[in-house]
Amino acid sequence: MRKLIYILLIGVFIACSEEETLTPMEVKNWYVITPTENMDEVDDMIYRLYEKYDLAVFYKDTIGMEDRGWKDENGDPKFYYEVLRLDYDMTEIANIQTKITFNKVDVTNPESKAAMMPLLKLLNEKLLAWIDGVDVFIPAILIVQDMEKGTKPMYVYRGFGVLGFALNGYEQSNPDSLFQRAFLHEICYGALQDSLSSFQSVVTKAFENTSASPAIIKECWGVNYETFVPSYADRLLKVNNMQSYYDMKVLYMGKKEEALAQLERDDLTETERKKWESEVNLANNVIAAMDKQLDSYDEYKAYVEQNCPENFGLLALATYKSDGKTYYNVPTAENDFAAYLDAVLDYDKEEFMKKYEAYPYVQARYTLMEYVLKGAGFDLERIRADIK
Secondary structure (H helix, E strand, O other): OHHHHHHHHHHHHHHHHOOOOOOOOOOOOOOOOOOOOOOOHHHHHHHHHHHHHOOEEEOOOEEEEEEEEEEOOOOOEEEEEEEOEOOOOOOOOOOOOOOEEEEOOOOOOHHHHHHHHHHHHHHHHHHHHHHOOOOOOOOEEEEEOEEEEOOEEEOEEEOEOOEEEEHHHHHOOOHHHHHHHHHHHHHHHHHOHHHOHHHHHHHHHHHOOOOOOHHHHHOOOOOEHHHOOOOHHHHHHHHHHHHHHHHHHHHHHHHHHHHHHHHOOOOOOHHHHHHHHHHHHHHHHHHHHHHHHOOOHHHHHHHHHHOOHHHHOOOOOEEEEEOOEEEEEOOOHHHHHHHHHHHHHHOOHHHHHHHOOOOHHHHHHHHHHHHHHHHHOOOHHHHHHHOO
16 A cells, blocks of 8 residues: 555656646644643643654644635535544555554543553653654654554554554553553564564575475565475474373383382392382383374474474464464564564573574574664663663
8 A cells, every 4th residue: 555655656746847837835744732721731741742852642633624725515615634544544445454443532521531641651751762862753643542453452553654552551461561562563663674684584594495485485474384394283283292291201211210220229128129120110111102102203393393483583483273273374574573672672682692592593683683773773771671
């Protein structure tokens, strides 16, 4: 949709360039907060945010109107209304999976309006402070009561020229952490796209060692993982199911070892010797039974370990269930980005490198993510200290 908009705009610019004369048009800045007398605490806080960060916060999606000389069919004035949009699709019919719907904040009484104060304070003390002076642009903020993308609840969403916050995030556990992380995910992924090619190419390069076609590898995000690792789900399930048998085998191998050590003693009574011989026989029977259950366990385990997502530079796979079976997908590029952003916030570099010392692709992507964030101006030490 955005590509279509750009094409249309280019067409407009070309058409304008062919005109012999152009009449300059003054473009109104709608994202201005003007103080009024007797402002309540919410409006006062919004104005102070605007003064401090030069960023407008709104709680109504219609933010202004003007007379552009338009007339309706009856010749009466037809006013232009400036409306904030969270949805990129400007048509009446939108993809139900991507359509953004929301309910407005109730500002009909002081109590319901005051529900915005915790979010406004969070914006002031942390969120907007984190991006002050950073190479990230937010045109405006729209606070709504709740919003959904398709049927999925969203608490922060970067829409068409506006960043949306949903107050019902405060109904969730640890809401400040929810808003903090969702805010960083949304603004960073959109703002840092031009810097992410190397970060994402680590995964596509790793997938080149599989039998998948180059075209699929290039567009790997969100694709079924078995496109690159055949039979992964089946073998992982078998390994997980066999794990209890393996644990039982290890347990009885220990019991057998203990019993054999006891049988080496010279001071055993006949009763004690028979007891430990019985323990050895029991252990042998259990181990033999477990070995039957563990047929191909080592082969499957080696396959799963060799083809785990970390070996391709992924921190995790996306999962979904259908007909009682679990399926695994490569995460979307956005979710993959969010996972690494969280990793940078949750671990210092030394700790992360030690945890993933067996996975060089993961280590490389952590380093790239940290480099991109610092290059954009983010103070990671401050954010790590602030974030919950």
